[in-house]
Amino acid sequence: MTPSKVTTSSASVAVLPITDKVQEAMAVARRGVDELLIESEFAQKLARAEQSGQPLRIKLGLDPTAPDLHLGHTVVLNKMRQLQDLGHTVIFLIGDFTSMIGDPSGRNATRPPLTREQIELNAKTYFAQASLVLDAAKTEIRYNSEWCDALGSRGMIQLASRYTVARMMERDDFTKRFKEGTPISVHEFLYPLMQGYDSVALKSDLELGGTDQKFNLLVGRELQKDFGQEPQCILTMPLLEGLDGVEKMSKSKNNYIGITEPANTMFAKVMSISDVMMWRYYELLSFKSLAAIANFRSEVEGGRNPRDIKVALAQEIVARFHSQQAAEDALADFVNRSKGGIPDDIPEVALSGAPLGIGQLLKQANLCASTSEALRMVEQGGVRIDGTVISDKGLKVDAGTLVVQVGKRKFARVTLA
Incomplete structure (x- = not known):
């Protein structure tokens, strides 16, 4: 598949008025985000979508590097769902091609590429688990091998000619590794290019990612311009710290809460986070209004036990991925354990x-x-x-x-x- 070249220029498009509906959508988009670039462009995209009735195309790509998703992944998935509920088209992109390269973001060494077998095994569960957050019936699921495989060696060389080594070296992790004399493999330069090419192929209006993905998302903007497309806006979400409150949530660091873990385990893990970290989890994971969360803070400052507020968070998260009854049962189990009791359902x-x-x-x-x-x-x-x-x-x-x-x-x- 070769992406079609379109001729649009944001400079030639009339500036549309920002309605109350657009302002409300912008407020939803901004909540909990690290950056929304460029806000004025995104407001105009929303205004055009409202006027034309044509929903925006909003993209999130995930490489199936592990078979299970955890709450850290849901930070950006939650934002996707909020935008989906506004009526826009969300594209859940499984990076089955890019997984074979390995994302160098935040790495101090070359990431070992996954085999095709590992990727296919992990991808099987990805969308099923993501559907616990997204509305599966309204989600477009794509695999980037669809257009990346079709490039071939000639297409790959032509794509590589669109970006310079100097610009690649603007990445902090590449610069740091180069200065330290740590090897950087040539294939790692291809990762941001391929992720950016995904945006061209999908004609993305907005791409979401963690803060560690900012460089890759910006490459997508530049490639879209080079292909004559209107550049996507980018929205980066903070990286959620794990149970230790220090490192990014990661299964490899064993500081994670899996979204398919048993309800009792999930509840107990949420209760194990610190009182300070609890507010970070509320900000990034809770669906409660900002006013409600501010009210919780006031209550704690007024002397209410923060444990009560943490229980409410644990129940909200368990109910989301299991059921309200499971949340009630998990609370009872937690109280029983706190008193030295033995859980009912032990292996x-x-x-x-x-x-x-x-x-x-x-x-x-x-x-x-x-x-x-x-x-x-x-x-x-x-x-x-x-x-x-x-x-x-x-x-x-x-x-x-x-x-x-x-x-x-x-x-x-x-x-x-």
Whole structure:
């Protein structure tokens, strides 16, 4: 597929009046964003859409680098849904081609490209999970291999001729790696080009992404101009910190809340964030009005326990991805655990080899990833058997059925023979 060249010039288009409806749409677009570039252009796009009845084409691309989505991904998906609810066309673009290159954004080393098999496996679950946020029936789903594969080597060379190395080196991560003498592979320069070419192929009016994607989104604007298209506006959303409150939410850092995790686990993880970080999660994840969130802040400043406000957030998120009843049950389960109770739905595990060392037992019961982690948890006082804290790293556990707990959230009913 070769994108058609159109001849539009924003300079030749009459400036339209900004109606109340457009102002309301702009307020929705601005909420919680890091940047909206360029606001005046986007307001005109909205005004034209209102006048013509032709919805805007709003694009979000995600590379299927992992099989599951977490709450960090939903920050930008939530914004997509808000714009979708305004009547615009949202395009959920799966980067099955760009995943084979590997996004260098924020990287201090070359990212290993994924295989076609890994990409196809991960892509299977992406849209299904995204549909927990987006209206699937009104979402256009596309794969960028549709036009990227068709480019071929000749088309790739022609596309590369449209951007200079000097402009590529304006990227902070490329500049830093070059100064440090860290290798930069030539294929990494192709990633921003291909992402920008996606915008040309889809004739995007607005592209969304995290703050780490700003350079790539701007490349899309420049390529659209080069192809004679009206340049897209760009909207960047903040990157949500994980449960540690420091690093970006990431499955690899184990600080994430998966959107398909069990309701009780999801609820407990939200409750584990700090009182300070709670407001960040409200800002980026909650659908409550800004006035309601401001009222919560006033109540906390007036002496209300922030735990109550955090419960409301945890219930809102669990209800969104499960149900209101699941949110109520998760709260009851959390209260029960807080009182030292055992959850109702803990996994049953059968093991053999009694007497079994405590480290091996925790590893084989999938309560710890390794024996070294298990022994470290014992040393820190984070392991209980039938409610009793275990402090002996050399403990041999005899045959029987027992409830084993690691940390606050991991339980298993182990039958050891």
